[in-house]
Amino acid sequence: MKGTIVNCLGELVSSKFGKDKWEQALEIAGLNKNAMFMVFADIDDAQVMKVVQSVCKVLNITLEQAADAFGDYWVNVYSQKLYGHYYKKYTNAKDFLLSMDSVHEAMTKSMVNSAPPRFSYEIVNEKTIIINYKSKRNLIQFLVGLIKGVGNYYKENLRVKLLNNNRVEVVFP
Known part of the structure; x- marks a missing residue:
């Protein structure tokens, strides 16, 4: 890491x-x-x-509380200093989250030995997506916290549900 x-x-x-x-x-x-x-x-x-x-x-x-706090802080404070322009490219949480795989790829392209998680998406309906998480680290709880942080950034009350060790459901308002 x-x-x-x-x-x-x-x-x-x-x-x-x-x-x-x-x-x-x-x-x-x-x-x-x-x-x-x-x-x-x-x-x-x-x-x-x-x-x-x-x-x-x-x-x-708990680890869940730590992951939620970390996710919110990463999105709304820490990463704004380094990667704020990625957030400003989007006007809502859904568009940002659907770009997260390409954002991770772009951010880490020049980092030696980086192994960021990869994401794929299932569009359930206009208000619901499932994010598929692939990482050897098994830190999906941190993904949940980061998604909640993204919702806070865009001032959207997202419903985020951990489905299993590699899937998270996100319902947009």
Whole structure:
């Protein structure tokens, strides 16, 4: 996983709960409390998950709550500094979500060793799509959080339902 993911998580925890909580989570994960992560550096997936689990423990939250908070922060704060132009290309959540596979591909094209999740889509009807998630990482709960974050960005009350380990249903208002 790229260091930018860990940096986003650290920024979220530090800004919302205090730097001491982030430092505590890093130490529980077996890292130095002052650990720094280069944005495009490759961070071992297992190490990232250790940090996520440590954050859950320190903040006394579930993985689902962490994924929702991360998704909202990534979309509405962190990625706006780096990738805001991708969001501005679209006027609604549905169009953005349907472009997410190509956005991931474009964003990571020049990143060495990147292995972003891939998405395919099933159009159920005008208001409902199913996003098929393909990744060796099995982080579909984070996809759910990111989708909710996209809904918040476009000020749309999306209904997001995890169907199984590789499918998410999204109902638009």
